[in-house]
Amino acid sequence: MILKDLFTDIAGFAEFVPGIDSNTNLTLLNSHAVTAYKRIANIVSVPVYKKIIEQGEGELYDYLRTALANLTMANDTVFDVLRKRKAEIDIYKSEQEAIRRAYYENYYNAMDSLIALLNTTKNLGWEDTRYYKMLDKLQIKTTEEFDMLYCIDLSYLFFFRCIPIQVEVMDESLSGYIERAKENPSVMSLINRALAKKVVAIALTRFDILEFPSTIRNLFDDSKASRTGRDEQQRLLVLSAQLQDQANALIKDIDLLLSDSQSTDIETETSFNQPEDKIQLMP
Numbered sequence: 001m002i003l004k005d006l007f008t009d010i011a012g013f014a015e016f017v018p019g020i021d022s023n024t025n026l027t028l029l030n031s032h033a034v035t036a037y038k039r040i041a042n043i044v045s046v047p048v049y050k051k052i053i054e055q056g057e058g059e060l061y062d063y064l065r066t067a068l069a070n071l072t073m074a075n076d077t078v079f080d081v082l083r084k085r086k087a088e089i090d091i092y093k094s095e096q097e098a099i100r101r102a103y104y105e106n107y108y109n110a111m112d113s114l115i116a117l118l119n120t121t122k123n124l125g126w127e128d129t130r131y132y133k134m135l136d137k138l139q140i141k142t143t144e145e146f147d148m149l150y151c152i153d154l155s156y157l158f159f160f161r162c163i164p165i166q167v168e169v170m171d172e173s174l175s176g177y178i179e180r181a182k183e184n185p186s187v188m189s190l191i192n193r194a195l196a197k198k199v200v201a202i203a204l205t206r207f208d209i210l211e212f213p214s215t216i217r218n219l220f221d222d223s224k225a226s227r228t229g230r231d232e233q234q235r236l237l238v239l240s241a242q243l244q245d246q247a248n249a250l251i252k253d254i255d256l257l258l259s260d261s262q263s264t265d266i267e268t269e270t271s272f273n274q275p276e277d278k279i280q281l282m283p
Contacts, residue, residue: 002033016069036071045129066110074103104210115156149196153213169198194250201243
């Protein structure tokens with residue numbers, strides 16, 4: 001049982017989840033915990049997940065419990081509404097959405113802290129995980145560097161989730177520019193900014209808006225009762241297109257800078273007009 005690995009009873013579970021009903025059955029939540037476990041383990045890897053549990057008490061352990069508990073409850077939100085309706089307890093859709101978002105917010109904050117701490121912790125096998133190994137292939141290698149290029153609230157989770165997208169963009173669009181600009185730091189900074197914007201633009205078409213840092217989520221209305229449907233999807237696509245256009249404009253500037261740096265100066269001593277040129281200047 002996934003939850004029993006981290007929590008002995010519902011009282012211990014409630015310490016990491018705000019507003020949970022004391023009558024909640026921990027066993028019934030386990031099906032949602034399996035989904036939460038898979039999502040977390042895909043990022044930190046199964047061996048690291050198990051080593052954190054074996055290590056026991058500590059910040060890593062608490063962050064892991066916070067992440068798993070809140071993601072479990074976020075997955076259970078819809079079913080909790082059904083249970084309350086059967087008990088003739090009314091709940092508005094806006095309330096359900098606010099609760100779900102709060103659980104997701106706690107999950108992302110816990111995962112951000114967990115990954116940030118893993119980056120400074122040795123002997124857990126974090127360096128051997130799939131995502132960490134991919135860092136060597138990246139142009140933008142750290143969350144801090146990415147945040148300077150495009151603000152993501154220093155979200156380690158979002159940065160690691162976008163690692164495959166960054167590799168994709170580099171392979172398909174920018175690898176040639178990076179090779180040509182290695183000796184030109186000013187051009188390289190423009191390439192990095194274009195890369196960051198393209199990564200976020202693609203993420204907007206692939207991730208749920210709840211998975212984004214608050215600086216991006218705040219661009220959308222959080223107070224509405226419904227966050228599904230055409231309007232929100234359209235706004236996501238518009239923002240994605242805007243970022244793609246900005247990145248493409250930067251790439252055009254990069255093209256000009258690289259072509260200028262590779263052009264040769266004209267020697268004025270050999271550029272005089274000759275009689276055979278048949279060039280006539282009109283008075």
